[in-house]
Amino acid sequence: MSDAYTTARARLARRKAAAPWILMLPALIIVLIFFGLPTAYMARMSFNLHEGAKLYTPGFTFDHYINLFSNEVFTTAIWTTVKLSLMASVVTVIIGYAFALLVWLKPARWRLLFVGLALCPLLISEIAIIFGWWMFFPKNGLLSFALMSSGLITDKISLMYTEFAAFVGLVYVTLPFCFFILLSILDGMDKRMLEAGADLGASPLVTFREVLLPLTRTGLLVAFSQSFIWTMGTYATPSALGPDTLWTMGFLIQEQMLGRSNWPLASALSMVLVVGVAVVITFTRSLSAKRTTLHV
Amino acid sequence: MSDALIRRSLEPTIFRVLTLAFSVFIVAYILIPILVTLVMSFNDATQIRFPIKVWSLKWYGDFFASPQWTEALFNSFTIAIGTALIATTSGVLAAWAFERYDFPLKSLLYVLIMMPLFMPGVVLGLGVAIAFGGVEIAGVDLYGSRGLVMIAHSLWAMPLVFMLMEATFRTIDNRVVEAAQDLGAPPVRTFFEVVIPMVSTGIISSVLFAFVISLNEFVMALFLTDRDTQTLPVLMWLSLRSAGTPRLAVASVILACTVFLCLTLIMLWYIRQLRKVAR
Known part of the structure; x- marks a missing residue:
């Protein structure tokens, strides 16, 4: 009798230990088989040979990595990607910060409207956004028409296929991420702090520099790294709006994979991109972890 | 002292103007590609070209x-x-x-x-x-x-x-x-x-x-x-x-x-x- 009881109890305990694994099974299958396995496969693929017209030839070589860091086409692309992402992220964080501050300081009735506005770029497909700017910048586009009819210019102008257009598109796509991160940080703060600053005789600028900026530094850092990761991986916007010479890593991955059928090289490029993203994530995590321990 | 006074009274005005300017900028920035697309979808012509002369579905x-x-x-x-x-x-x-x-x-x-x-x-x-x-x-x-x-x-x-x-x-x-x-x-x-x-x-x-x-x-x-x-x-x-x-x-x-x-x-x-x- 007591024996049966213990076995029943043991069975129950075992079932209880198995329950979370059964619940997580579908998620783990997706992550391990469709993310872990492909990543491992990609890592292996980046060492394969590429000969002639075949997709790849099994083998082991560091050629593709050496190629990436010595061939000028690829070093330029890596440099372009990092530069473009850095610049776009800085601008995104500045605009996003100003936008979040605006929404935070405005009366509550404006809030819903602005939050809805900020959701737009997030909910609209990147391709639709690209197409929207694609109709705005060219010679026969809205910008040129608007400037002409307002009399500011006399000849049609085109900003299409310039680095500026690529930049505008990139910032647009990343802005909502920054905005929502920063708004949530600001929402956790007490607005009366600004009043206290003003009461003590500080001008808005001084209050901003001495009170607001130090308190939101962690949030700014997280927002910056989020945008940086996002812009590093986005290739459609810069390649569709920017000049033909604007080769980012994402563009080269697609080019090598679909255009040239060079799987090993495309994989090596992806690995470099993944490592770059991982480094940025780890870096931010360590920095923000330090900040929170200081505050707590 | 009058200098400081002027600055005091000017600052809120400058601040308000800047806020307004930024609000206009951000609303325009976010809405431009969306509105351009919406408007263009009712265009009758084959080419994408502004101004739109004939509207149709x-x-x-x-x-x-x-x-x-x-x-x-x-x-x-x-x-x-x-x-x-x-x-x-x-x-x-x-x-x-x-x-x-x-x-x-x-x-x-x-x-x-x-x-x-x-x-x-x-x-x-x-x-x-x-x-x-x-x-x-x-x-x-x-x-x-x-x-x-x-x-x-x-x-x-x-x-x-x-x-x-x-x-x-x-x-x-x-x-x-x-x-x-x-x-x-x-x-x-x-x-x-x-x-x-x-x-x-x-x-x-x-x-x-x-x-x-x-x-x-x-x-x-x-x-x-x-x-x-x-x-x-x-x-x-x-x-x-x-x-x-x-x-x-x-x-x-x-x-x-x-x-x-x-x-x-x-x-x-x-x-x-x-x-x-x-x-």
């Missing part, structure tokens, strides 16, 4: 008359529905496991589940394409199939659902769950009859967010689809590269309208739940 008719474009729309919807089902099921179950149980390697598994969300679409698409490029299941090529795209999209949608549901599960009253178990309900029954109804808003939101993510995504889809299974954003991307016509604007408007319909559904459901609580 010609391109809407053209879109729905073209089998290539309607098929792409159908593919998009099929894949988005599949993604919503896969991502929501797996994400909700995993979030429940994290909320209710303790198990080894919990924080490591958390990172593992969230990781695909931080990976660029190009990398995920490439990885899945080369790993499953030549795989056949029951004589059907996995590559180019809608199922593979659904799972690839779930790599982004599932972590989001997981995150959303983890937060939602944390808000439920644990005593209710314990009461159900004390009354003798087995865990599975408790989950379906007590927990799920309590988090219905979170689940509806998860389904619709997963749907929207899949509907809009096109980089992974570009790597994983062929001519027969290509989604609407993929077709838009490919035709933008050759020549842009107002048909693309129509496609954009249709995509955006679907997304906003989903958002409205979430809002309506939320209001309904609030009313229920109030009653």
Whole structure:
């Protein structure tokens, strides 16, 4: 009798230990088989040979990595990607910060409207956004028409296929991420702090520099790294709006994979991109972890 | 001293002007591509050119008359529905496991589940394409199939659902769950009859967010689809590269309208739940 009881109890305990694994099974299958396995496969693929017209030839070589860091086409692309992402992220964080501050300081009735506005770029497909700017910048586009009819210019102008257009598109796509991160940080703060600053005789600028900026530094850092990761991986916007010479890593991955059928090289490029993203994530995590321990 | 006084009285004015200027800038910046697309979709001409002289619904008719474009729309919807089902099921179950149980390697598994969300679409698409490029299941090529795209999209949608549901599960009253178990309900029954109804808003939101993510995504889809299974954003991307016509604007408007319909559904459901609580 007591024996049966213990076995029943043991069975129950075992079932209880198995329950979370059964619940997580579908998620783990997706992550391990469709993310872990492909990543491992990609890592292996980046060492394969590429000969002639075949997709790849099994083998082991560091050629593709050496190629990436010595061939000028690829070093330029890596440099372009990092530069473009850095610049776009800085601008995104500045605009996003100003936008979040605006929404935070405005009366509550404006809030819903602005939050809805900020959701737009997030909910609209990147391709639709690209197409929207694609109709705005060219010679026969809205910008040129608007400037002409307002009399500011006399000849049609085109900003299409310039680095500026690529930049505008990139910032647009990343802005909502920054905005929502920063708004949530600001929402956790007490607005009366600004009043206290003003009461003590500080001008808005001084209050901003001495009170607001130090308190939101962690949030700014997280927002910056989020945008940086996002812009590093986005290739459609810069390649569709920017000049033909604007080769980012994402563009080269697609080019090598679909255009040239060079799987090993495309994989090596992806690995470099993944490592770059991982480094940025780890870096931010360590920095923000330090900040929170200081505050707590 | 008068200098300081002037500065004092000027500062709020400058501040107000700057605020107004920035508000105008941000509203214009966000709305420009959206409004340009909306306006262009009612253009009658073949070319994209401002100003628009004749207005018509010609391109809407053209879109729905073209089998290539309607098929792409159908593919998009099929894949988005599949993604919503896969991502929501797996994400909700995993979030429940994290909320209710303790198990080894919990924080490591958390990172593992969230990781695909931080990976660029190009990398995920490439990885899945080369790993499953030549795989056949029951004589059907996995590559180019809608199922593979659904799972690839779930790599982004599932972590989001997981995150959303983890937060939602944390808000439920644990005593209710314990009461159900004390009354003798087995865990599975408790989950379906007590927990799920309590988090219905979170689940509806998860389904619709997963749907929207899949509907809009096109980089992974570009790597994983062929001519027969290509989604609407993929077709838009490919035709933008050759020549842009107002048909693309129509496609954009249709995509955006679907997304906003989903958002409205979430809002309506939320209001309904609030009313229920109030009653």
